[in-house]
Amino acid sequence: MRYKESFLSYLQYEKRYSKHTLVSYDCDLNQFFSFLTSYGIKEEELVELNFKDIRKWIVSLMNDGCTARTVNRKLSSLKSFFKYLLRESLIQQNPMDKVVGPRQGKKLPSFVAEHSMLLLQEVDFGEGFEGVRDRLVVEMFYQTGMRLSELMNLKVSSFDRSASVVRVLGKRNRERIIPVSNVLETLLDEYLEQRFLLCSEEDGFLILTDHAKPAYEKLLYRIVVKHLSKITTLSKKSPHVLRHTFATHLLNNGADLNAIKELLGHSSLSATQIYTHTGFERLNVIYKQAHPRA
Known part of the structure; x- marks a missing residue:
């Protein structure tokens, strides 16, 4: 799989993608190559692929129970891969040009209600x-609002x-x-003493862990799930839910949407705009509860 290895090397050393992102690309491409192998197509024959071959893979993924969101993420990996091959003149035509991914409905992010988060002050976290x-x-x-990986590496x-700030x-x-x-500064001082x-x-x-080792993902995840369970019945509980x-x-x-974008570290405003849908849903509920004609 020299094409794939060359592409992943490009992402790692030139694009400086994270290890987690590289693993995702690797898994998606391995799955795609396995599909091609099942049809008797070798890596060297990538130059002969067309959009119909990609559509067959999409159908295969959907038949296997993949959601539209998952399929589109895998297609995004594939688009980057073929774009790289085209740039390196390893293929003459991009088979992704006519490919359209399945439509997916917008899924609003889960979040904990404000009144529930206030209860956190009364939670017993232990000694x-x-x-x-x-x-x-x-x-x-x-x-x-930082990500799990960001807190883990802080x-x-x-x-x-x-300046009362943290650099992430x-x-x-x-x-x-x-x-x-x-x-938060007061809590930080208490923690640093311990x-x-x-x-x-x-x-x-x-x-750190209680053995003075750097915290790991599962530990931070378990901490959040354990204590959020004390204040909310929300089915989904995770660091990202707190984000x-x-x-x-x-x-x-x-708060201004652009300010939220900067605080979250989003590269574009479109990623932040999903929270306006959450705000609208909240207003819609209030309207239906309060307006006599609703």
Whole structure:
């Protein structure tokens, strides 16, 4: 699979894509190549592919139960792959040119209601290092809107205490600055005291395990699920739900959409605009409940 390896190398070293993104591209392309193999098509024959072959793959994915969203994500990987091959003159014609992905309905992001998040102040997170750490983790997600990977990789030195901000390294190594509230700063001080008792290093990764090792994804995920379960019956509970909650609460309380875009680290406003749909749904419910003619 020299074409695929060459493409992944390009994404890693020239485009500087994250390891997680590279794994996704690799899985999508492996699945596509397996499909071609089942039809007796070898990698060397990519130059002969046309849009009809791609459509067959789409039909195969849909028959296997893939959602429209999943299929379109895989097609996005394929588009990038063939665009690279065309740029490198490895193919003469892009088979993706006439391919249209399946339509998908807009799925509104899940978020925790404001009154439920207020209950978080009364939650018992436990004593000692783990208790303070768990509270900080949940509050960091809710008060900054950062992604799981961003919090996992956050360093103690990422905070500028004089300016009350935290510097976050997001997707494609884009840095953004997020304000830190007085409440969060106080909680951070409590945590750093406990952290120093566990680990004498003044810098390094901010969130640690109880064995003084850098926190990992499943740990942060479990912390969020455990404590959100105490305040909400929402079926979906995750760090990303808290990111949605952060953005939705900002918008509902009058924040500018462009400001939310910058805080979330979105590359375009279109990704942020989904929260306006959430706001509209909330207004629609209020209207139906309150208006006598509704």
